[in-house]
Structures are given as structure tokens and as C-alpha cells.
Amino acid sequence: MSAGFNGFGSAYFDGDRPISEEVSLHIANQNLQIGLDDGSTLFWPVKDIRVLQDGADKNSYSLRLITDPLARLFVTDxxxxxYLPNATRRAPPKGRGRLAAWAVAAVAAVALQVTVLVPLLADRLAVFIPPAGERALGEATFEQIRNALDETGMAPLAMCENPAGVRALAQMTAALNAGEGALEGLSVTVLDHEMINAFALPGGFVVIFKGLIDQAKTPDEVAAVLAHEIGHVVSRDPTRHALRSAGSIGILGLLFGDFAGGAAVLFLTERLISATYSQKAETDADTFGYARLEAANVSPAALGTMFERLRDEHGEGNELLNHFLSHPSLGDRIENARAAADATRDYAAILDDAAWADLQAICD
Known part of the structure; x- marks a missing residue:
């Protein structure tokens, strides 16, 4: 294919100088040959030439080469x-491979920050937070959780404060938080919610949902869960988890926005309620809980008994089981709890029948 065109009125801008030069145009061997004044010739592949759509002059049009972002050819013929098969086709984005590589690198950088750097920094910072600051963090988070879980939108989720039930809960807490290593300022609260769960917050707060008490068959099962959560408080696991969540919220907020208000509260609430700690943290909390139960003359096997019944009745998708499950398998947790009990020891219930009835009615 070969064709010549009227060069009159055809002007070429090289993009480096603010002046144009008149050129001759010829098509041969699938190239638009542009003859310049100095005798040289430019070769533009016809398949790579595009028409610019923003020209105001209806009697002429401008062309560009997709591989040259600056040069322009103004033509009247x-x-x-x-002769330009792709004249009106959109040019492919330049540097798609580089763009994709940068996108992958950005995602990897965010993942590295959220999964590695933020947890590492949180673990280092947790030990420097003073007790008063940790307590304030726990109080603020507790109120956020109460507001987030309220289904009416009118008031925070109610705390269960039936006096007799509160006394029974205090009796149980005192039995588990006694002797050497007893925590100062340990605060255990029951929230009036059907969720079968319990969790710890920074600053010595442990929250038990009414659904857990309703599901328990004995006070020892509630005590076993409480002892485990006290173990997390002692190890300051909730503080580390809260710092990690806050760091993740900050990073995600920079990317997606809307993490300074309600979305942040809901995200942090969900993360703390369903907190899953590392295998070591869970194992340490279990071991701590067994020791506290033994010291209170309560069988550690109660934790395994509750786990097994919840698994049989609700499957492993139950909230409490999901909360407790980390790397150790549920079967191993059940067996470990039973193995921690002394088969030769005569254990007693942590509450008598009357106090247990009071605890079950704490939300009435």
C-alpha cells in the first residue's frame, strides 16, 4: 500500500519547540512517512496513530502517536x-505493567503494615501504657460496646445489676481473684444480651453476656470462662489487641475513609468482642485459668464440659467457641481442660444453689 497526500496545511509539532513546520505526507509499508524541512523523515506506524477529539477547527484534525505523548500532526486532507485503521480507537494505557506492579506493591505494603508492623509496634507499646491510661481505654471501649450493641438506638445496652446477682458474681470473682497475683481493680460486668460470649478489655475489665449464663448448666462453667478471661487481663492481651485494631483502623482509614466515626466504633467493637489471640496467649490464658480454678477448689474440667456441650448443641460456629478458638483445636482444648483436673481431688461448686440462682437472675 502506497499513497501520497496533499501536504498543504499539514503542520508538525515535535513537542519540544513552540513552533511548527510544514511537512509532506506519504503512506508506504504500513507507515505514515512525515517529510520534514531538513530532509529527514519520520515513520509513524498507521496502527498506532490516533485522532485527538478535542479539536475546535472542523476543517482540520490533529493526530498523535501513542508512543509519543508530545508530538502532534495537524492535517487538512x-x-x-x-488509511488509519485505529484512528478513533482508545489508546492503551501507557505503562500498564508498571502500574500493575505498583498496585501489587501497594497492597503488599498495606498487608505488611496491618499484619506485621502494627502488631509488632502494638506489642512494644502495650508495656509502656500506664495503668490509668489502660483503665481509661477500657472504660471508653466498654461504653462504645454498650452503644454499638444496643438494638433500640435509644440508650446503651443495659448492665445487669440485680443486687443478689451482683453479690453472687462478686463472690465468684473474689474466689478466682484471690491469693498471690490477685489483680487490683478487676471489674466483671454482665451485659443484658443473648450472645453466648465473654471477653476481656484493657484495664482489668471482663464482660460476660447474659446468654453465656443462660447457656451454662453449672456456676463452675461460668467460673471457668471467667478464669480464662482473667488470664488474658493479666497478660494484657486486650491492650495489645486494642492497639493493633486501632493501628489497623488508622491505616484503613487513610485508604478508604470513614474510619473516624461510626465505622471505626463498629470495627473496634467487633474486633474486641470476637478477639482471637495467638496460640501462646490462648494456651497461657488456659493454664492461668486452670490454676485459678484449682486454687478456688473448682474443677478445670468445667471448661471442657461447656465447650463440648456447646459444640454438640450449636456446632463449632457458636460465638463462644469462635472466640476461644485460635490455633489449638477445640478437641485439644477440651482434653487439656479435663487433663488439668485432679481425679483424686474432691472439688466443690464455686457457688451454692441459692447463689447460683441469684446469678442466673442477675438481669431480672
Missing amino acids: KTLLG
Whole structure:
């Protein structure tokens, strides 16, 4: 294919100088040959030439080469368009491979920050937070959780404060938080919610949902869960988890926005309620809980008994089981709890029948 065109009125801008030069145009061997004043010739592949759509002059049009972002060719001979097969086609984005590589690198950088750097920094910072600051963090988070879980939108989720039930809960807490290593300022609260769960917050707060008490068959099962959560408080696991969540919220907020208000509260609430700690943290909390139960003359096997019944009745998708499950399998947790009990020891219930009835009615 070979064709010549009227060069009159055809002007070429190289993009480096603010002046144009008149050129001659010829098509041969699938190239638009542009003859310049100095005798040299430019070769533009016809498949790579595009028409710019922003021209105001209806009697002429401008062309560009997709591989040259600056050069322009202004043409008046419209028959040339018939030789340009891709004249009106959108040019492929330049540097797609580089763009994809940067996108992958950005995602990897965010993942590294959220999964590695933020947890590492949180673990280092947790030990420097003073007790008063940790307590304030726990109080603020507790109120956020109460507001987030309220289904009416009118008031925070109610705390269960039946006096007799509160006394029974205090009796149980005192039995588990006694002797050497007893925590100062340990605060255990029951929230009036059907969720079968319990969790710890920074600053010595442990929250038990009414659904857990309703599901328990004995006070020892509630005590076993409480002892485990006290173990997390002692190890300051909730503080580390809260710092990790806050760091993740900050990073995600920079990317997606809306993490300074309600979304942040809901995200942090969900993370703390369903907190899953590392295998070591869970194992340490279990071991701590067994020791506290033994010291209170309560069988550690109660934790395994509750786990097994919840698994049989609700499957492993139960909230409490999901909360407790980390790397150790549920079967191993059940067996470990039973193995921690002394088969030769005569254990006693942590509450008598009357106090247990009071605890079950704490939300009435």
C-alpha cells in the first residue's frame, strides 16, 4: 500500500519547540512517512496513530502517536483517515505493567503494615501504657460496646445489676481473684444480651453476656470462662489487641475513609468482642485459668464440659467457641481442660444453689 497526500496545511509539532513546520505526507509499508524541512523523515506506524477529539477547527484534525505523548500532526486532507485503521480507537494505557506492579506493591505494603508492623509496634507499646491510661481505654471501649450493641438506638445496652446477682458474681470473682497475683481493680460486668460470649478489655475489665449464663448448666462453667478471661487481663492481651485494631483502623482509614466515626466504633467493637489471640496467649490464658480454678477448689474440667456441650448443641460456629478458638483445636482444648483436673481431688461448686440462682437472675 502506497499513497501520497496533499501536504498543504499539514503542520508538525515535535513537542519540544513552540513552533511548527510544514511537512509532506506519504503512506508506504504500513507507515505514515512525515517529510520534514531538513530532509529527514519520520515513520509513524498507521496502527498506532490516533485522532485527538478535542479539536475546535472542523476543517482540520490533529493526530498523535501513542508512543509519543508530545508530538502532534495537524492535517487538512481528510482522506488520510481512511488509511488509519485505529484512528478513533482508545489508546492503551501507557505503562500498564508498571502500574500493575505498583498496585501489587501497594497492597503488599498495606498487608505488611496491618499484619506485621502494627502488631509488632502494638506489642512494644502495650508495656509502656500506664495503668490509668489502660483503665481509661477500657472504660471508653466498654461504653462504645454498650452503644454499638444496643438494638433500640435509644440508650446503651443495659448492665445487669440485680443486687443478689451482683453479690453472687462478686463472690465468684473474689474466689478466682484471690491469693498471690490477685489483680487490683478487676471489674466483671454482665451485659443484658443473648450472645453466648465473654471477653476481656484493657484495664482489668471482663464482660460476660447474659446468654453465656443462660447457656451454662453449672456456676463452675461460668467460673471457668471467667478464669480464662482473667488470664488474658493479666497478660494484657486486650491492650495489645486494642492497639493493633486501632493501628489497623488508622491505616484503613487513610485508604478508604470513614474510619473516624461510626465505622471505626463498629470495627473496634467487633474486633474486641470476637478477639482471637495467638496460640501462646490462648494456651497461657488456659493454664492461668486452670490454676485459678484449682486454687478456688473448682474443677478445670468445667471448661471442657461447656465447650463440648456447646459444640454438640450449636456446632463449632457458636460465638463462644469462635472466640476461644485460635490455633489449638477445640478437641485439644477440651482434653487439656479435663487433663488439668485432679481425679483424686474432691472439688466443690464455686457457688451454692441459692447463689447460683441469684446469678442466673442477675438481669431480672
